Amino acid sequence: MSKTILIVDDDKKIRDMLRLYLAKDQYYIVEALNGREALYVARYEKPDLILLDLMMPEMNGIEFMKIYRREANTPVIMLTARASEIDEILGLEIGADDYITKPFIIQALRARVKAVLRRASGDAVESDVLRVGEMVLDRTGRIFKIKGETVNLTPSEFSLLELLMLNCGRAYSRIDLLQHITDGPVLESQTRAIDVHVRNLRAKIEPNCNEPRFIQTVYGMGYRFMDGD
Amino acid sequence: MSKTILIVDDDKKIRDMLRLYLAKDQYYIVEALNGREALYVARYEKPDLILLDLMMPEMNGIEFMKIYRREANTPVIMLTARASEIDEILGLEIGADDYITKPFIIQALRARVKAVLRRASGDAVESDVLRVGEMVLDRTGRIFKIKGETVNLTPSEFSLLELLMLNCGRAYSRIDLLQHITDGPVLESQTRAIDVHVRNLRAKIEPNCNEPRFIQTVYGMGYRFMDGD
């Protein structure tokens, strides 16, 4: 079954060029000239991916995202004219999955489109890929990535993070966590080992280890995974 | 007699998957594609539990809840795509009983469905997420919020508030309260400690500490939680 891609750009030349090349990869292409139009088209067509220009008349990319992100979780690749705009994209909480600056090489874009669609198709419920922000935990592949970079996790660390991410927002006691990464009975005394694993995990995945954003300590209880922006 | 579960999600793949697996547990499953449809189905079928996607076209989960909560008290498990949406669920006045982030493992969801139905079938509704006015106490997440702002509670304070909110309106003696926050035997003498905890709690949750609105003193007896506006 062919994937649907929505192209949003006010420049006809760019839309044509994108349609031409992406059609080669057997996608079904729909278009919109600005954010307002994109909203209508997206709601109707339910695209699998959106290529979104940042600067447009009527309604720009950021405004579009603000509204659309409340309705769907469709992956988005942002198209920006200037490199400096990238900061803006990353800085604001737009929720773009990737970005590329114009003028871009069409092959680079094709590769990213493929990559995002591959990731996202695994995003369905039956999938084994957990995504939180820039982090991707692939359960079947036992691979963990941040911003596309593979981060090496030990078996215990992976197992721990797996439970926490799967049950995002829930607080777990050390005993529960220990039970999950161990087979067989566990001893109350081994409970401090979890602290050490958490420390090592934080060193690998937290932007700032002293102010954990994802793996939070629940005083008197244990730990919780959550995106505490 | 078989329980009825209403699944509300615009993604057919997710609906199919949920129906398939939940049917194994002998539930009667009904479906809706968005909030608007869900309203009709819910009114007609009167489900015992609703699995509700947050992001949907036509009418999203939040809007649905705003309307439906005025009509019925059916327990709801929210399905969210992104971790950051949990904050929204807890922050806004959505009366959800539990939540789970996609993608989830079906076993986890089955367990929670069972848990919610078990709690709800006994007429005492023991939700995971307790809500009184602007306050939200997330029992499994161990998070307490007022107007969307996280308020840090110590383990004893959390435990105390949990019991009181769960049994809203009921007065408890200091011994009972002490027993609840302690494991092991308690001493009559420690009973004054409760006063201190209550004081600290009031400082954190009462709009005006001198005129407690929520944690009320029952003279000669103990304390009671109640919205005494």
Next chain:
DNA sequence: ATTATTTGTCATGGAGTTCTAAAAATGGCG
């Protein structure tokens, strides 16, 4: 067999929490 990696133990210091004790304030009731 040797090395590297991973896992678990322990001690320490500091942060956060709980409890006590005593004084001040308040409520109930004759």
Next chain:
DNA sequence: CGCCATTTTTAGAACTCCATGACAAATAAT
């Protein structure tokens, strides 16, 4: 009102809990 019982408030001592670093044991890799 005035008294006593009860609750509130305060401060600090005692305690619990967690992060950290150093290290030893177990396990896997070479």
